[in-house]
Amino acid sequence: MNLSLHPLILLLVFPGGLFLMNIGLLYEWADRKLVARFQSRVGPRWFQPFADTVKLLAKEEIIPNGVHKFMFQALPIIALTGALTAALYIPMFGFEAAFSFEGDLIVALYMLSMMTLSIGLAGANTLSRFTIIGATRALTQMFSYEAPFLLALLGPAIAAGTWNIGKINTFTGENIWLILAQPIGFIIAVVGLMGKLELPPFDAPEAETEIVAGALTEYSGRGLALFHIGKNVELVIGLTLVVIFYLGGIANPIEFILKSAGLFLVVSALQSMFARLRIDQTVGLWWRLGALMGLLQLLAIIFGRYLGEILR
């Protein structure tokens, strides 16, 4: 479906900006509620994330001593902007992407990584020991999941023969679901997404029983709220990406809702199934297993394409 609206509306209201932020909060609620139900708790009511965010935005932002003030205030904005910009290149909710060009997959992925980079910088910017350890862990974790996650998303891109997310969407919609053709890639993509979003069991960078809130310990008020919104937006985008690449693409909003809800169930279940991994365990898991499997998958795809061409 195509959306012929003024570019500014596309950017600020729908499907970017305002709408994405709100849907992010809705996703956060769904995540909290699902995990709560898996843990046999009741869970929050639907407006809880909205209430939290509004409250945080209204509160005083305390800037601790010894930080670079401009950086401290700019980093949450950069993180959120990065996530929102990434959304422009992705056909959200079944509509065509606001902007697209050949190779926008790479741009979108690196825009998503802005978040982790900002969190790392934010942690290193403050003097607290918890934030510094949190930042180190966040960046370490980024270096471990980023490569396998990218490899997992490259699989479908190579199969489709394009690095344009919109075209990949059309390709996956026309062929069989790639989860069947590339199951390893799907697993890596989902688990990599969880690592990217620092969801349990990959929440070592913000392990509350060790380092309080990790890199964001010193953040309060607006900065913290912006980081939260950014993370929620990233959750929406990440899930959408995996749905586009592995679950047969998105042709219309209903398909989007159904498929991402299904994927969300899996992600929430995974969140509540494991004990938190230590950061060295995370790195080991990704480089010993994740990257290797991703490479194997990639080789298989390339070989398969090569073979297909010969046969043809």
Next chain:
Amino acid sequence: MTEAKKEKFIVPIGPQHPALKEPGNFEFTVDGEIVTDATVRLGFVHRGIEKACETRNYTQDMYLLERVCGICSHVHATAFVLGVEKLAGVQAPPRAEAIRVLAAELERIHSHLLWFGVAAHEAGFDTLFMYTWRDREVVMDILETLSGSRVHYSVNILGGVKIDIDQKLSDLIKKDMDFLEERTEHYMKVVTTDETFLGRTRGIGTLSRDRAKLLGAVGPTARASGVKRDVRVNAPYSGYKEFPVKMVIDQTGDLEARFVVRLKELYESYRLIREILEKIQPGEISTRIKRKIPEGEVISRVEAPRGELFYFIKSNGTEMPDRVKVRTPSLCNWGTITDVAVGHKLADMPMLLAGIDPCFSCNDRMVEIRSDSQPSQMMNWDGLRKYGIEYYK
């Protein structure tokens, strides 16, 4: 950066920290993620209960001492009551002693399940935390039905107990024990087979048998290292003479062993509770005891869920004790943490702390160090206040 390298990088955990449910201060010197030094500082929740005991009579003390711990309240009252009864030369009736053991074992179940949840939470396994605490409600409900209270049961009185069990209650408890046993079997499977959980417990914080003995570890911490220390077996008291328990021992000494030992103790508690309910004899549940306790000193030892609980009571022949000294099991186990912490990762620290099942408010004591060169000084309230203001200026 060069200057920062010279400095030690110390991560403070506490007195206020999400990992701690009670205030305590731990300073871990880290090199990257590896801990190179650990110190413990306690004393944030000193409440002066021992001193307060001296101004109350024995009955009031029993209720006061129950408040030493919010988790193992019954066992404190039992230790005190057993000591006082020994001083008075009174023997509680057999039925009373059996009910004391019953309450103590129910308390052990609730304490171990609580610990299990907290330890799982420290490992970032919140699902297990929520599940164990849900199942813990079953035993909390039993305790509430039994005594009318969830935390401070006040089962004991001097010379016996004040609650009795009937057939209906007995059936209810048996049914709930079956449920809990089934759940515990499930948890045992999780603890010994779940890969991510094992990654956080197996081979972590290994305390050898010799070190455990040397550091004076008690309770499940010591038993997980193969030290045969259980007051219920070594020096049976109260109803444990009639209803003996088997000591649960593990030789490994790591965190996994501590989980396994505590879970196996749960099985033992279920068995013991069923046995008591089967074999309990009808009869009186209390005897009379004089208000004034004869002069003398007594040591009373019982096995709390966390290990050996030690009471020293000195009577001067009046209604009030001359001195009550409490040594709680957590105090004995602190040394094991600083001993094994070095060389582990920072992420393991909350697990190690939780591994001994610490109870902070129980073990905070005031220590007066007397030296000849510096005579001790007395301060009145105003003087102390002034000193405090000056000190922190």
